[in-house]
Amino acid sequence: MGKTGEKILHLPVMTAEVMEMLSVRPDGRYLDATVGQGGHSSEILRRLGPAGLLVGMDRDREALMAVSERIKDKRLKLFHSSFSGMESTVRDGGYDAFDGILMDLGVSMTQMKSNERGFSFLTDAPLDMRMDRDATLTAGDIVNTWPQHQLEEIFRDFGEEKRARRIARAIVEARKRQRITTCRELADIVKGVIGRSGRIHPATRIFQALRIAVNNELEELDEGLRQSFSLLARGGRLCVISYHSLEDRIVKNRFRDWDREGLARRLNKKPVIPSPEEIRRNPSSRSGKLRGVERL
Numbered sequence: 001m002g003k004t005g006e007k008i009l010h011l012p013v014m015t016a017e018v019m020e021m022l023s024v025r026p027d028g029r030y031l032d033a034t035v036g037q038g039g040h041s042s043e044i045l046r047r048l049g050p051a052g053l054l055v056g057m058d059r060d061r062e063a064l065m066a067v068s069e070r071i072k073d074k075r076l077k078l079f080h081s082s083f084s085g086m087e088s089t090v091r092d093g094g095y096d097a098f099d100g101i102l103m104d105l106g107v108s109m110t111q112m113k114s115n116e117r118g119f120s121f122l123t124d125a126p127l128d129m130r131m132d133r134d135a136t137l138t139a140g141d142i143v144n145t146w147p148q149h150q151l152e153e154i155f156r157d158f159g160e161e162k163r164a165r166r167i168a169r170a171i172v173e174a175r176k177r178q179r180i181t182t183c184r185e186l187a188d189i190v191k192g193v194i195g196r197s198g199r200i201h202p203a204t205r206i207f208q209a210l211r212i213a214v215n216n217e218l219e220e221l222d223e224g225l226r227q228s229f230s231l232l233a234r235g236g237r238l239c240v241i242s243y244h245s246l247e248d249r250i251v252k253n254r255f256r257d258w259d260r261e262g263l264a265r266r267l268n269k270k271p272v273i274p275s276p277e278e279i280r281r282n283p284s285s286r287s288g289k290l291r292g293v294e295r296l
């Protein structure tokens with residue numbers, strides 16, 4: 001919910017480009033592994049005939065609830081799972097050999113702008129950042145209990161933040177006085193260390209690092225790519241949209257390795273990026289990079 005209680009909707013990114021890459025067949029079987037607010041799923045359903053199938057998955061139960069309310073369609077089967085549980089969840093449901101799988105990484109605008117979920121430094125939400133609220137570790141736990149060197153490590157490795165040490169030290173000093181509870185409090189501590197310069201908010205990298213750590217995002221992605229591949233039929237396509245360089249590197253390298261090993265053919269060597277028109281309409285699409293492979 002936004003400040004006034006209205007639902008913030010997520011605009012799907014590079015929809016036309018994703019649909020072209022997936023090249024949806026009316027009678028095909030598709031898996032949307034990040035169903036989110038159902039934007040891409042709706043487009044896949046529009047292209048499917050009566051015999052087609054779409055399995056939708058997400059680790060966020062709230063997102064799945066919203067989609068099950070919004071999209072009433074017998075061809076859509078929804079499952080709650082993270083990437084690391086994808087293969088068993090989907091196979092236990094009786095599905096495999098997909099013609100296309102989509103992974104649209106990161107968080108949705110609905111999650112990002114929520115006043116409760118704690119993803120945005122512009123809110124007074126508690127420091128949470130769990131995509132899956134059944135998980136136990138929150139950003140607040142990390143910020144208030146992890147040793148300084150571990151904070152520094154994630155800020156450097158997951159946030160690519162040059163001032164990681166100074167920020168980690170400032171957090172440890174601040175939490176001695178009192179527990180750091182809200183996103184805004186943490187953002188202010190970071191701003192106090194590095195000041196405000198440039199276009200992006202000084203806490204952007206720190207929030208990215210915490211989100212990756214809370215949700216184990218890089219290992220999840222690695223595992224998700226592996227499991228997706230084994231769920232693809234021969235000739236089936238895997239399309240991934242990533243939103244930062246750490247994710248894109250993992251996708252790029254994995255696709256290159258499959259290509260070299262003769263397991264898959266890359267559909268593009270350079271990532272597809274949103275058009276200037278899309279970025280104008282939806283600025284949060286600007287860092288999106290789309291890559292695809294076809295299983296041989």
Ligand SMILES: C[S@@+](CC[C@H](N)C(=O)[O-])C[C@H]1O[C@@H](n2cnc3c(N)ncnc32)[C@H](O)[C@@H]1O
Nearest residue numbers: 012034036037038039040059060082083104220
């Ligand atoms: C960018 S949004 C997807 C938006 C969606 N394509 C749409 O059009 O509405 C990313 C979604 O992926 C989910 N997600 C991220 N990492 C995940 C993981 N490891 N396992 C399962 N779902 C994940 C998030 O909870 C979020 O709902």
